[in-house]
Amino acid sequence: MSAVYTLSRGHSPLIVSMPHSGEALGPFAPRMTDAAHRIADTDWHLPRLYAFLGDMGATVLSANYSRYVIDLNRDPSGKSLYPGQNVTELCPTTTFAEEPIYRQGETPGVADVSERTKTYWHPYHTALTAEIERVKAEHGYALLWDAHSIRSHVPRFFEGCLPDFNLGTNEGASCDAGLAQQVYTAAKGAESFTSVLNGRFKGGYITRRYGNPAEDVHAIQLELAQITYMDESYPFAYQDDIAAKVAAPIRRMMEAMLAWRPEVARLRSSA
Numbered sequence: 001m002s003a004v005y006t007l008s009r010g011h012s013p014l015i016v017s018m019p020h021s022g023e024a025l026g027p028f029a030p031r032m033t034d035a036a037h038r039i040a041d042t043d044w045h046l047p048r049l050y051a052f053l054g055d056m057g058a059t060v061l062s063a064n065y066s067r068y069v070i071d072l073n074r075d076p077s078g079k080s081l082y083p084g085q086n087v088t089e090l091c092p093t094t095t096f097a098e099e100p101i102y103r104q105g106e107t108p109g110v111a112d113v114s115e116r117t118k119t120y121w122h123p124y125h126t127a128l129t130a131e132i133e134r135v136k137a138e139h140g141y142a143l144l145w146d147a148h149s150i151r152s153h154v155p156r157f158f159e160g161c162l163p164d165f166n167l168g169t170n171e172g173a174s175c176d177a178g179l180a181q182q183v184y185t186a187a188k189g190a191e192s193f194t195s196v197l198n199g200r201f202k203g204g205y206i207t208r209r210y211g212n213p214a215e216d217v218h219a220i221q222l223e224l225a226q227i228t229y230m231d232e233s234y235p236f237a238y239q240d241d242i243a244a245k246v247a248a249p250i251r252r253m254m255e256a257m258l259a260w261r262p263e264v265a266r267l268r269s270s271a
């Protein structure tokens, strides 16, 4: 089995997680449908779009396996992120377009889901937890950016066209309010793009589980509309010219995050 994730360690307070950028279907590929093999619901090309992170000293953790194998941004207990709304499961059985992911009779059972949780889900979260602890030990606090992207139209999840930048802080619970405002202000400063804070996407499992201002961990999710940097239809090609235009304000949002200092760190550094 190839590695479950790719980790590039940096020495700034910023950690970036990309739980849905993986494309491998691994040993499950033969059980999956042709629709699944197109992996249409991937958060496509995020490591490429975020290539500027190398200059920012950020730690980057990205998934290598597809969200169709297991969704790293879901509660392993299977609890819904948005109760009452149409959501995909821990081990999804349908695509966003509601096509079956598995061939007949191949849908994963309880033992299969539990095995995948052990093999794919836990190693990613163990690595993320360890990086948060390491960064906190070095800086006194950690900043977590959970990077996502999605097609601008997905009728299963939302009506009409999604704004370009969808920032989520779990309604303010995952991140210091001043920090969230600084990042949101940077997003709104990009006039050719539309932005929202805690709109349809408020931050998924990772943002909610790890973001804890009282414990000096501040988490923000960016759900980026894919129309800003790529073709939204198969084969989902990256578009260099428009990608460069959207990468610049994303970088400014992350620089705004890095420019922020928590009260506690300010006190420590002036002591």
Ligand SMILES: [Zn+2]
Pocket: 020, 043, 147, 148, 149
């Ligand atoms: Zn995602």
